[in-house]
Amino acid sequence: xxxxxxxxxxxxxxxxxxxxxxxxxxxxxxxxxxxxxxxxxxxxxxxxxxxxxxxxxxxxxxxxxxxxxxxxxxxxxxxxxxxxxx
Ligand SMILES: [Zn+2]
Numbered sequence: 425x426x427x428x429x430x431x432x433x434x435x436x437x438x439x440x441x442x443x444x445x446x447x448x449x450x451x452x453x454x455x456x457x458x459x460x461x462x463x464x465x466x467x468x469x470x471x472x473x474x475x476x477x478x479x480x481x482x483x484x485x486x487x488x489x490x491x492x493x494x495x496x497x498x499x500x501x502x503x504x505x506x507x508x509x510x
Pocket of ligand 1: 455456457458459460480481482483484485
């Protein structure tokens with residue numbers, strides 16, 4: 425039952441997004457390698473929790489990017505260097 429409630433609130437967020445009330449379509453993280461702030465596009469179709477590896481465009485080190493989007497459409501993005509990742 426709890427899961428059904430969660431799915432419902434995610435769905436209502438999606439509706440708001442489709443109506444243009446959630447505008448955030450990009451986010452940024454700070455590269456651990458060089459300290460630069462890197463802006464990345466948010467692909468919301470990939471889900472509320474995303475994780476992927478991207479090379480920093482400044483220092484070319486591989487960052488593991490973590491993205492979490494909450495029910496209000498607020499994205500949390502953080503990164504860590506791939507070599508530190510277990
Ligand atoms: Zn970098």
